[in-house]
Amino acid sequence: MQFFLQNIVNALQLGSFYALIALGYSMVYGVLMLFNFAHGDVFMVGGYIGFFVAAGLLALANTGILPLADNVMLGLVLVLTLFITMILTSLVGMLIERIGYRPLRGAPRASAAITGLMIGIILETGNLAILGPTRLSFPALIESTTYVIAGVFVTNKKMIIVLVSLLLTLALHQFVRRTKWGMAMRAMAFDFVVVPLMGISINNIALLTFGLGSALAAAAGILFGVAYPVLDPYMGILFGWKAFVAAILGGRGSILGASLAGFMLGFIEIFVAAIFPSTMRDLIAFSIILLILTFRPHGFFGEPYSAQLRL
C-alpha cells in the first residue's frame, strides 16, 4: 500500500509536466489542425527563460530591496518567475506562429510538420550556440521540506508542482469556456471558414492559441527546473514527444483529455518502472498506449472523423 501511494505521488508530479505540455499540443492541433512539433522545445526555452528570470529576481531579492522573510521572498520570486516567464515564452510561441506557420496556412500539412521539426532544431542548436553545452542548474526557488504522511514521502515541491499544474489547467478550461476568445477558439476547431464572418481575425486567434500553449509549456519548464534542477538544450525532445502522445491520446483539442492523458502517461511510466526494470519503461508504456489507440484511434475525447473533411 505504501509502495502504491508513494508511486502515485511520483506519478502525479511526472504527469503534471506531461499534462501541461500536452495542453499546448492539443490546443494548437484542435484550433489550427497542425502539430507544432517545436512545442517540446518551447518547453525547454521556457525552462531557460525561467532560469534567467529567476536568477535575476534572486539577485534583486538579495540586495534586500524588500524587507521580507526569506521564505516569503522565495515564494514571491517563484510566483513572479512563473508570471514573467509565461509571458515571455508566449511571445516566443507567437513569434513561431507568425514566422513559421502563418505563411503555410494554405500549404499541405506535411510542410507545417517539417517546419515544426526545423524550428525545434533551431531552438535546440541556437541554445547550444549561445549558452554552450554545459548544463545549467536551476536555482532553488522552494526550500524543500519533506512530509511523511502515512509512511509516504511527500515533498512540498511535489505538492506545489501538482497544484500549479492543476490550477493552470483549470484556468485554461475557464478561459476557453467563458471568454469570447476561448469561444472563438472552439468555433475555429469545428469550422474556421465562417469565423472571419463574425468579425474575428483568424490570425489573432492563431497567435492567441500559440501564446497560451507556450505559456503553459513555460510553466512546465519552470516546474521541471524546480523538481530536477538541471536544464539542457535537448531536454524538450523526449518530453515533447511524450506529451505529443498524450495529446493524441486525450483527443483532438480536448483540454480535459490532454490533461488526463498526461497524468495517465505519468502513472504508466512510474508504475512500469516500479515493477519492471526501468530500461523497459518506455517500451512497455508506449505499448500500452498503442493498444489503447488501437481501440480508440481518436483518443479519449476526440471525435471520430477525418481531418480532411473539414477543409
Place this chain on the structure above:
Amino acid sequence: MPLLEVKQMTHFFGGLRAVHDYNLQVEPNQIRGLIGPNGAGKTTIFNLITGVYDPTEGDIVLENDTIKGLQPFQIASLGLGRTFQNLRLWRHMTVLEHVKMARYSKITYGLSGAFFDTPKRQKEEHEIEQLAYDLLDLVGIRHLAGQVVTNLPYGAQRRVEMARALATEPKILFLDEPTAGMNPEELVQMMEIIRRVHQEIGLAIFLIEHRMRVVMELCQIIQTLVFGEVIAEGTPEEIQSNPKVIDAYLGKEVEV
C-alpha cells in the same frame, strides 16, 4: 446612392477568367438575385465581394468606402453578412452559442469579467441573450436555443445560420443558395423567413439561387451570369422572357 457597388470587377484564377467586367448596385432594402448555370461563377462573385479572394481588377464600395483588398473579417465587421451553400455550423456548439459568437466584436468584457462573473459581464450576456432570442424568434427556432446543432434537422440548421448571420448586424446579407437541399415544406418556410427578415429588419439581400420559384418570387432585380459574364439583368418578368436567358438554361431553339 447604392449601399453596395461593384465596379468592373474581373478575376482570373491563373489563366482562367472566372469573372469578367462584373457590375452590381444594391440599393438599401432591396432583394437582388444572381442566377446562372453551374460553374458560371456565382459563388466566386460572393467570395470576391466578401474578401475571400482579392479581385484582379475593379472596385468594391460599401457605403462610400472601398472594401477591396480588406481581410474577410474586416469586411464582415463593416456590415457584410453571409451564409454558405453548404452548412457551416460549429457542430458541438449550441444554437445560442452560435448567435453569441456572432456578437464577438461587440463583447467588451475581458478576462476579469469571464473569470469573476462581474456585473458588466452579466449585463452584456443578458443583452446578448435577449438579442439572440429575438433573432431566434424571427427565424422560428427559439425553442431550440439550448440544443447542440448536430442534433437538429437540416431545415433548422439552415435557420441557425441565418440567425447567426443576422446577429452580426449586417447592412447587407449575402445568401448562397439558402434553400439548397430543402424539401418543399422547408423551402416555403425559408422563403417566408427571408421575406420576414427583409421586412422587419429592412435588410438589403443579395442571393444566389437555383430554384427559379424562389428567385422569381423574392427578388426585385435579377442578374443572370453565364461563364463569368452578366448576360441579362432586370425584373423577374424581364428575365423570364429574355431569350438569352432561355438559351443559357434550355439551349437554343433549332428549326427541324
